[in-house]
Amino acid sequence: MTIRIHPIKAFNDNYIWTLINKNNKQAIIIDPGQAAPVIEYLEAEGLEMIAIWTTHHHHDHIGGVAELQEHFPMTHLVAHSEHNVDEDQTIKDGSIVNAWGCSAQVWDVSGHTASHMAYILDIDGHKHCFCGDTLFSGGCGRVFTGTIEQLYASFERLSNLSDEALFYPAHEYTASNLRFGLSIEPGNVAMQQALIQAEEKTNQGIPTLPVTVAHEREVNVFLRADEPSVIAGVASKMKLDDEKPLTIFAALRELKNNF
Numbered sequence: 001m002t003i004r005i006h007p008i009k010a011f012n013d014n015y016i017w018t019l020i021n022k023n024n025k026q027a028i029i030i031d032p033g034q035a036a037p038v039i040e041y042l043e044a045e046g047l048e049m050i051a052i053w054t055t056h057h058h059h060d061h062i063g064g065v066a067e068l069q070e071h072f073p074m075t076h077l078v079a080h081s082e083h084n085v086d087e088d089q090t091i092k093d094g095s096i097v098n099a100w101g102c103s104a105q106v107w108d109v110s111g112h113t114a115s116h117m118a119y120i121l122d123i124d125g126h127k128h129c130f131c132g133d134t135l136f137s138g139g140c141g142r143v144f145t146g147t148i149e150q151l152y153a154s155f156e157r158l159s160n161l162s163d164e165a166l167f168y169p170a171h172e173y174t175a176s177n178l179r180f181g182l183s184i185e186p187g188n189v190a191m192q193q194a195l196i197q198a199e200e201k202t203n204q205g206i207p208t209l210p211v212t213v214a215h216e217r218e219v220n221v222f223l224r225a226d227e228p229s230v231i232a233g234v235a236s237k238m239k240l241d242d243e244k245p246l247t248i249f250a251a252l253r254e255l256k257n258n259f
């Protein structure tokens, strides 16, 4: 199966990840916050949209859904019941979604919001994780309608994907996240190198995504809450009741909110 994965840019820094089947010129759109850039891209490439998958209910992820449904009446809309859209397939943790014979497992990775879903698409044994606003390269989503405990559990789960699996977050926040990470862990060489590369790419308008799970384990401070260097970095900035990974994770989120 040949599926190409392409980011359509929307708003300032959103990516609308698009699955493209080259054989039949069909496309599946993940989190269309805007309809116009999607329609423009599909028309330019001669593609027919057959499905939309949503990760959570925020406007910059579902804002274009209704217009796209009108434009492509045969669209199969996949969403959780709390995503505030008129879905055809209601998903929850453990659901399976189909993409031209490839299957995507649905995981509940709440924390940024409640009912935040991730899609783990398996293409010829390779895993592609569309994680919305839960995990960003070098960082994580803010806690809105979920809880920090949920977000921590979601990170634990995502970090168990295999080394070569790929994360496809929905925003280009990589460089600023790495700057925050280096404020905690200034001696992290992998993080320093990742920042140089991210700044180069961002300056050229090239996405820094996707990223491998192995890469994120090295450069994402939120996946490193049990590392002595991260604990020391957090402890130098705020008073901690204990050094449990969840405590460090929550402290990191709080420090990032004010970075």
Ligand SMILES: [Zn+2]
Pocket: 056, 058, 112, 133
């Ligand atoms: Zn969001």
